[in-house]
Each structure stands twice: as structure tokens, then as C-alpha cells.
């Protein structure tokens with residue numbers, strides 16, 4: 001049981017790569033929370049994929065004990081928040097569990113789109129904010145400029161921002177002191193009935209469902225019978241711990257404290273983030289307001305390349321879903337691809353992370369169909385159909401109009417690339433809402449169709465700005481537009497997995513682009529293959545893949561043996577990643593690459 005005045009709960013908000021994880025590691029290390037020999041880089045990024053991609057996905061926490069200059073030992077609870085736009089929702093909810101934030105800005109870069117988006121979440125949660133200028137060891141660091149930049153763009157006082165290098169450790173003691181002296185202690189009543197917020201939950205192979213909580217009032221102990229107020233379920237606490245960051249059992253958690261418990265809960269879906277946890281016997285009078293669950297916004301089909309792997313895929317998807325309530329899946333059959341799953345994701349990164357995990361951790365080769373957003377198809381009889389898959393588009397004669405989801409995108413970009421960014425947004429049917437300057441950087445706000453962004457917008461943005469632009473978005477509303485379903489026919493056979501929804505005015509250009517791409521992506525066969533794009537029954541674009549004339553391996557005969565062997569191995573590997581459509585074999589990669597647009 002800790003005195004409330006000796007607790008500080010905080011999160012770190014930053015744009016990707018500005019040094020959030022490195023700073024978290026330093027705070028853990030400099031307080032000897034983890035012995036040096038156990039220290040590995042990026043302690044809080046637990047999954048391999050996160051480590052490889054250098055992004056933080058699952059919110060996590062660590063409890064640090066710090067002896068401050070005033071002689072007192074404080075408990076600092078850091079809740080780590082994900083940094084990517086797809087997980088904005090997780091950021092905002094974990095912010096509700098803490099009172100303050102360190103705002104980390106790379107002193108050689110300045111404020112970026114995600115700095116802004118994340119700091120707004122922190123301000124929404126009424127956080128006290130301590131600005132931290134990181135990477136001051138870099139020759140390009142300009143702390144004075146970035147201080148002013150923070151004040152101009154975010155509108156908070158940065159005169160007492162802490163200057164640090166998370167890499168060399170410079171300034172870390174100042175950060176720890178700032179946490180203690182500048183962030184508020186939590187409030188709460190120890191004698192009131194238990195009121196705790198369910199901050200996060202995940203599935204652990206050994207422990208089952210693990211629930212992370214922040215206690216507001218009252219106390220919680222091992223053996224307590226608790227009630228989840230919204231879910232309406234009761235459980236007995238089996239294990240109560242804190243994360244340091246490894247699990248350490250604790251007798252009791254009181255107001256202001258953050259910890260985890262297990263309680264024989266079967267699946268993550270039984271726990272609702274934002275739910276109020278109280279004692280079954282003595283309940284709190286007022287539950288917390290709670291949160292809306294995160295809804296998937298991007299859907300795509302996942303099919304095994306080898307149909308014999310369907311059961312493996314089903315098992316793998318079930319396992320992943322145990323740990324991720326925002327990922328949805330249902331079985332789907334496709335004329336071209338056979339049995340698979342239609343899956344819903346929070347965004348494209350989420351999609352890629354799940355696909356990578358299925359391929360790597362479960363060793364299943366997958367075909368991913370075109371990502372699609374949810375369209376609202378309004379029928380002439382007044383009903384509305386939510387369309388998750390373009391292949392299911394109803395007959396147009398019964399359709400009155402179609403609406404698509406729109407987003408508000410904020411892009412920050414150095415002056416010299418502004419023209420290219422405006423062109424990109426314009427090409428993607430964007431409507432400019434705002435354009436402002438902060439120093440030599442422009443901030444543009446666009447209203448865009450989500451459909452034009454889910455695919456490769458992010459990649460294109462990075463490439464036209466040489467990586468200097470940053471991007472963030474929020475969903476806004478549904479709007480009507482002239483949308484049509486475009487089908488692709490390979491050798492006269494429709495390939496439903498390549499169907500997409502497009503804007504009527506762009507259909508022809510898009511259709512031509514896809515046919516040209518497919519012509520390069522599909523290997524030649526012994527016969528001529530027409531590749532066509534069509535709307536309804538009308539062909540709008542066509543390419544023809546010429547028949548194979550000469551034997552491509554012929555030149556290897558009698559040549560270098562290792563080279564020949566390599567070629568054959570490559571072919572064998574390529575073979576595995578192909579799928580038969582009628583008489584034509586289409587490589588797995590074609591399904592994704594055909595959709596990438598070169599604006």
C-alpha cells in the first residue's frame with residue numbers, strides 16, 4: 001500500500017522514431033528496475049515483430065521505484081502506448097489511466113503529425129505535460145527552434161522542456177525529477193468501495209487472460225471476488241502482480257496503483273476495456289463512463305496458398321483473435337481462391353502485422369485480397385447493406401446510391417515537398433480543409449475517402465516526400481459518391497479476389513493500370529491470356545499476355561551448374577506461391593501488387 005503522494009502515473013507520447021522506447025529503457029535502467037545483465041533493448045516491445053519493425057503495438061506498463069532528491073522513494077508507473085495511427089484508439093484509452101505525459105520530440109526534427117495527434121489525446125485526458133527534447137547529442141539538434149516549434153504548433157509552454165539524449169543517458173536524472181515534481185499525484189479514496197478501470201487485457205500462453213487495471217478507489221487483494229460491471233460477470237482473483245516489467249506478485253493494490261491480475265477468465269473477449277471492476281459484495285455506486293470498443297475499418301480476405309492448409313489457418317486465426325479483440329474474422333469462400341477468411345482490421349498496419357504473424361509464427365503461405373473499407377449500399381427499397389467485400393456487391397439495378405467512409409487527415413511536411421503532397425491528396429479525391437505554416441513546415445488538413453488511403457497512400461506519401469512527411473487521421477463520416485464495382489477477368493474468368501470498388505471517373509485509368517500490372521505479374525503460359533477490367537458486363541480496359549515461345553531455361557543448359565540449380569530452386573519456390581485459376585497460374589504477390597497505384 002503506497003501513499004498516494006508517492007505515486008506518479010504517466011505515459012510517453014511521441015512521433016514514431018523520436019525515441020520513446022529508448023527513453024523508457026533508460027528510465028528502467030537508471031533506476032535499477034532491471035539488473036543490467038537482464039537488460040535488452042526496448043524492454044517494453046515484447047513481440048518479435050514489434051522489435052523488428054521498431055513499432056510498439058500492445059499497450060504495456062512498467063512499475064519503477066525511484067529515490068528522488070527529496071529523499072522519498074516514489075513509485076512511477078509508466079504505461080506504454082502504441083505510436084501508430086491504426087492504434088490511436090488504444091492510445092486514447094490508456095491515457096485515461098494516468099495523470100501525466102512526457103512529450104518526447106526529436107530535437108533535430110520537431111513536432112510531427114503523430115506528436116500532435118498523441119498530445120491531443122493526452123490533453124483530452126487532462127494530462128499535465130512535460131516536454132522533453134530528445135537526441136540533443138546529434139549535431140543537427142536545434143533545441144531552441146524545436147522549443148518554439150512546440151509552443152507554436154501545440155500551444156503549450158516549452159520554456160522548461162528537459163533536454164536529453166536517451167541514447168547517451170544525458171539528462172535522464174532530470175526527466176525522473178521532472179516526473180516527480182511536475183506531474184500530479186493521483187487522487188483516490190482508500191476506504192471507498194473498490195473502483196478500478198480495466199485498462200487492457202491480453203492472452204498469455206501460461207496464465208490465460210491477463211487483465212491490467214488502474215485502481216481509482218478502494219483496494220484489491222488476491223482471493224477477492226470481483227465484478228466486472230458492464231460485462232456483468234464475477235470472478236475470483238487468482239494472482240495479483242505488478243510489472244517490473246517482469247511479473248512480481250503483490251499482496252494488495254490501492255488507489256492510484258496500476259497492476260495486473262488473472263482470474264480464470266476464458267477469453268479476451270470476456271473483458272471489456274474501460275469496464276469498471278468492483279467488489280461483488282460491496283459495489284461502487286458510480287461505474288466509470290467506459291469506452292466504445294474499437295471497430296475494424298479495413299477488411300480483406302486471407303486464403304491459404306495451399307488449400308490443404310485451411311485448417312491450420314483456422315487454428316492460427318483463432319489463436320490470434322484470443323489476444324486481439326479488435327481483429328475480426330469469418331469464414332469466406334471465393335470461386336477463385338476456395339476456402340478462407342474475411343478479416344477486419346483497425347487499419348493497414350494492423351493487417352500487415354496479423355498477416356506477417358500468420359505467415360511467420362504459423363508458417364502458412366497466404367493470399368491477401370484487396371483491402372476494402374465498409375461501404376453503405378442504400379437499396380431502392382429503402383434498406384441499407386453494409387458491404388465488407390466488393391465481391392458481394394448487390395445487382396446495381398436494385399441499388400439507389402452508395403456511401404463511403406471519409407477521414408480527416410493531417411499531414412506535416414517540409415515546404416519543398418508541399419506541392420507533391422497536395423497533388424497526391426488531390427489525386428486521391430481529397431478536399432483541402434486547411435493549410436498552415438510553422439516555420440519551414442506546412443501542416444495540411446484534407447478530407448479524403450478512406451478507400452483511397454487504406455492501400456498505399458502511406459507508402460506514396462513517404463516516397464514523394466523522401467520520408468519527411470508525417471501523417472495521422474481520424475474517421476469522420478459517410479458520404480455518397482459515384483462508386484462502382486470493377487471486376488478483373490483473367491483468360492475470360494472473373495477473379496473475384498481482385499474485385500475492387502472504384503470511383504466511376506477513375507475506373508478506366510485504374511482498370512488500365514491494373515491490367516498492365518497483371519500483365520507483368522503473371523508469368524507467360526503456353527497460350528495467349530487476355531486480362532480485362534470490367535464494370536457490370538462492360539469491358540473498360542484490356543491487355544494481352546503473349547504466349548510463351550522459347551524455353552527460358554534453355555540458355556542454362558551446359559552452363560554453370562550452380563546457376564542452373566539456383567534457378568530451379570527459385571522456380572520451385574515460386575511454384576509454391578502460385579495459385580491456379582482455370583488454366584492460368586497467378587502468383588500470390590500479384591494480388592497485392594496489382595492494386596498499388598503509381599500516381
Ligand SMILES: Nc1nc2c(ncn2[C@@H]2O[C@H](COP(=O)(O)OP(=O)(O)OP(=O)(O)O)[C@@H](O)[C@H]2O)c(=O)[nH]1
Nearest residue numbers: 017018019020021022054055056083135165166167
Ligand atoms: N542520436 C540519438 N539517437 C536516438 C536517441 N534516442 C533514440 N535514438 C534512436 O532513434 C531511433 C528510434 O528510437 P526509438 O526509441 O525506437 O523510437 P520510438 O519513438 O520508440 O519509436 P516507435 O517504437 O516506433 O514508436 C533508434 O534508432 C534510436 O537508437 C538519442 O537521444 N540520440
